[in-house]
Amino acid sequence: MMKTVVELQKVSFTYGCHPVLNDVSLVIETGELVGIVGPNGAGKSTLLKLIMGQLKPNQGYVKIFGTDPCKLKEKYRIGYVAQKASYFNHQFPATVKEVVISGRAARRGLFRPFTAHDHQLVEQTLELVGLKDISNQPVGRLSGGQQQRVFIARALVSEPEILIFDEPTVGVDAAAQTAFYKLLQDLNQRKNMTMLIVSHELEGLSSIITRQVCLDRHICSCNCHNYTSPSLQEENCSKRLALQVVK
Ligand SMILES: Nc1ncnc2c1ncn2[C@@H]1O[C@H](COP(=O)(O)OP(=O)(O)OP(=O)(O)O)[C@@H](O)[C@H]1O
Numbered sequence: 001m002m003k004t005v006v007e008l009q010k011v012s013f014t015y016g017c018h019p020v021l022n023d024v025s026l027v028i029e030t031g032e033l034v035g036i037v038g039p040n041g042a043g044k045s046t047l048l049k050l051i052m053g054q055l056k057p058n059q060g061y062v063k064i065f066g067t068d069p070c071k072l073k074e075k076y077r078i079g080y081v082a083q084k085a086s087y088f089n090h091q092f093p094a095t096v097k098e099v100v101i102s103g104r105a106a107r108r109g110l111f112r113p114f115t116a117h118d119h120q121l122v123e124q125t126l127e128l129v130g131l132k133d134i135s136n137q138p139v140g141r142l143s144g145g146q147q148q149r150v151f152i153a154r155a156l157v158s159e160p161e162i163l164i165f166d167e168p169t170v171g172v173d174a175a176a177q178t179a180f181y182k183l184l185q186d187l188n189q190r191k192n193m194t195m196l197i198v199s200h201e202l203e204g205l206s207s208i209i210t211r212q213v214c215l216d217r218h219i220c221s222c223n224c225h226n227y228t229s230p231s232l233q234e235e236n237c238s239k240r241l242a243l244q245v246v247k
Contacts, residue, residue: 002029002030002031003029003030004027004028004029004063004066005028005029005030005032005064005065005161005162005194006026006027006028006051006062006063006064006162006196007026007027007028007061007062007063007064008024008025008026008027008047008050008051008057008060008061008062008063009025009060009061010023010024010025010059010060010061011023011024011025011050011057011059011060011061011062012024012057012058012059012060013043013046013050013055013057013058015046019217020043020046020217021043021046021047021050021057021217021218022217022218023060023218024047024060024215024218024219025060025219026213026219026222028162028194028196029194030192030194031188031192031193031194031210032194032195032210032211033184033185033188033194033195033197033208033209033210033211034195034196034197034209034210034211034212034213035197035199035205035206035209035211035212035213036196036197036198036199036213036215037198037199037200037202037205037212037213037214037215038214038215038216038220039216042215042216042217043215043216043217044166044198044215045166045198047198047215048164048166048196048198050062050069051064051069051164051196052064052069052078052080052164053068053069053070053071053072056070064077064078064162065077065161075106076106076107076158076159077160077161077162078160078161078162078164079155079156079158079160079162079163079164080155080163080164080165080166081148081151081152081155081163081164081165081166081168082166083166083167083168083170091140092138092139092140093138093140094138094139095135095136095137095138095139096126096131096134096135096136096137096139096142096150096153097122097126097135097136099139099150099154100122100125100126100131100135100150100153100154100157101114101118101119101122101157102154103153103154103155103156103157103158104118104121104122104157104158106158107157107158107159118157121157121159122153122157125153125156125157126153128153128156128187129149129152129153129156129183130149130179130183131146131149131150131153134146143176144171144172144173144176145172145173145175145176145177145179145180148168148169148172148176148180149180149183152183156187161194162193162194162195162196163187163193163194163195163196164195164196164197165195165196165197165198165199166198167198167199167200168180168197168199169199169201169204170200177201177204178204181204181205181207181208182208184197184208185208188208188210197209211223
């Protein structure tokens with residue numbers, strides 16, 4: 001049965017006196033793979049921060065798993081993978097396995113020793129994301145695409161109920177991008193994992209998402225059944241996006 005994972009109702013957000021989001025309503029249900037697209041400065045990352053409870057709306061409300069995200073105690077229920085640009089540098093000494101198992105600490109508590117179950121889960125996840133053969137290599141020496149998989153694995157071992165990505169394919173080559181999207185599609189289909197992805201890479205993204213939301217301070221278009229905002233301006237938003245893709 002479909003369950004609501006994320007809900008925003010009439011959300012507005014302002015940084016100081018700079019309005020960023022206006023009257024945004026959106027519902028995401030279990031198993032959806034939602035792509036959020038929009039021009040630079042449209043408020044996409046701000047929307048993710050509101051959903052993860054890093055920011056509070058000025059108006060309206062945000063819920064995740066039926067709760068105010070700022071009050072959510074089990075943060076591990078949200079898996080977040082940041083931009084590729086913020087990944088490890090070449091000197092970073094920890095191995096793939098060490099980085100991935102650190103994702104279990106969020107679930108178990110920081111100072112509790114890892115169990116056989118934790119190690120088993122790490123092995124299974126490394127297999128799932130195709131990193132098993134290089135699990136003892138230092139992460140700093142991996143390619144951008146491989147590092148990205150390490151971060152997905154790290155998020156997955158905390159057994160999240162939603163995975164959130166902010167611009168995950170920035171700086172990753174075309175082949176790694178294709179492999180990345182394939183992995184997300186597999187996770188979505190095999191594990192019914194709910195995902196929310198902010199991206200400018202419309203081409204690769206559009207082949208895997210179950211729904212596209214176009215944001216430009218408010219939601220311009222949303223090809224879904226449960227969105228109710230009256231302000232549909234699809235044509236306008238598509239034109240701005242087309243300009244951005246050509247750029
Ligand atoms: N901490 C902040 N303080 C003040 N203004 C901010 C802050 N973070 C973002 N902004 C502004 O809010 C607006 C929306 O930013 P946001 O990063 O959410 O947009 P975005 O759609 O993710 O953009 P991009 O595609 O360029 O990453 C921008 O005008 C940005 O300059």
